[in-house]
Amino acid sequence: MGYILLALFLIIAILCYLEDYIRKYQKSLFFLIGLVLIFVAGFREIGLDPDSENYEYTFQNYFKNGTDEMIEPSFLLISYILGLFTDNVHMLFLIYAIFGVSLKMFAFRKMSEFYFVPLLCYISFYYVLHDLTQIRAGVVSGIFLCTLPLIAENKKKIAFFILLGASLIHYSSLILLPVLFLNNKPFCKKTTILFLCAIPLGYVVYYAGGSILMNPSLPFIGNKLAIYQAAVEKGKMTVGINIFDPLHIMSIMLFYYLFLFKDTLTKLCSNFPILLKTSAIGLSLYSAFAFLPVLALRTSQLYCIVNILLYTYILYTFKQKWIGISFVLIISLLLLYVSIPHYGLGMMIILN
Structure with a gap:
């Protein structure tokens, strides 16, 4: 699988440089790459990633043996329908891949003028993390990207019901609801100060500590988070998080780099303000919730899905496109270095 990912990465990287010279074939190649990504995610080998064996067992045995595990209704419905025809879990993977990959690619086309640069950022990390591993979260992250333009257009009621409906796919979508309080207005003096301070504030919250989020009485997520945390403490599940992790620090540096060009990028990219604000939330939550690694990783990763598009906008900060x-x-190479070995998730959550 690592070789397949590397080959796709190299092909997409070459297409990034050739994009201006192959305009006639851009849409066809974009569509073809999408099909390949869906096929790879749908028919990957069981056991190659941290979650596939768990999915296979649940898919084949949930209705036979019964379980007290809280599983989203959409997963149960899809599993039940597919179970009438086959016990091959790859059909389940394929359905989630179709939605997860397609929704993200739709969002890329809506919020970026480039065809292949967003794909390069996507396949280097989030394709591996979400669409090859956390497949339910993968669909939710795609839905989330598609709702951001609605929020930018102040169609927040529609976005609210979409995110609420996404909780049927994965309860983590409820964590995304605070984004409804954001807007796409250009940064003024107050919002500039607010979002510049958001990430340092996350570190302050971390060092202040907290335990309320581990309360099992919290609806939907409290019990699951408590179970995850107990598993970590007993050594049954490994979750490592370092608030000064080089990859996280790199993300913070890129955030502030983009912030320097906020006025220019706001003029060139209509959705830039809300994307940058969303990224600020994701990066701050990583450190703020680090005392509960499961929550920190999940929330930060979902919010920071916008970094795929933000990193694409880096091209506008260079006069010569090839340098950008x-x-x-x-x-993307640095992100790929993290994600390819064992899907790069040995340090992250291994249950979905």
């Missing part, structure tokens, strides 16, 4: 592409390529 090369800069993004280096970032």
Whole structure:
């Protein structure tokens, strides 16, 4: 699988440099790559990633043996319908891949003028994390990206019901509801100060500590988080989080780099303000919730899905496009370095 990912990465990287010369074939190649990504995610080998064996067991045995595990209604419905025809879990993977990959690619086309640069950022990390591993969260992250333009257009009621409905796919979508309080207005003096301070504030919250979020009485997520945390403490599940992790620090540096160009990028990219604000929330939550690693990783990863598009906008900060592409390529290579070995999730949550 690692070789397949590397081959796709190299092909997409080459297409990034050739994009201006192959305009006639952009849509066809974009569509073809999407099909390949769906096929790879749908028919990957069981046991190659941290979650596939768990999915297979649940898919084949949930209705036979019964369980007290809280599983989202959509997963049960899809599993039940597919179970009438087959016990091959790859059909389940394929359905989630179709929605997860397609929704993200739709969002890329809506919020970026580039075809292949967003794909480069996507396949280097989030494709592996979400669409090859946390498949339910993968669909939710795609839905989330698609709702951001609605929020930017102040169609917040529609976005609210979409995110609420997404909780049927994965309860983590409820964590995304605070984004409804954001807007797409250009940064003024107050919002500039607020979002500049958001990430340092996350570190302050971490060092202040907290335990309320581990309360099992919290609806939907409290009990699951408590179970995850207990598993970590007993050594049954490994979750490592370092608030000064080099990858996290790199993300913070890129956030502030983009912030320097906020006025220019706001003029060039209509959805830039809300994407940058969303990224600020994700990066701050990583450190703020680090005392509960499961929550920190899940929330931060969902919010920071917008970094795929934000890193694409880095191209606008260079006069020569090829230099911008090369800069993004280096970032993507670093992300790929993290994600390829064992899907790069040995340090992250292994239950979905």
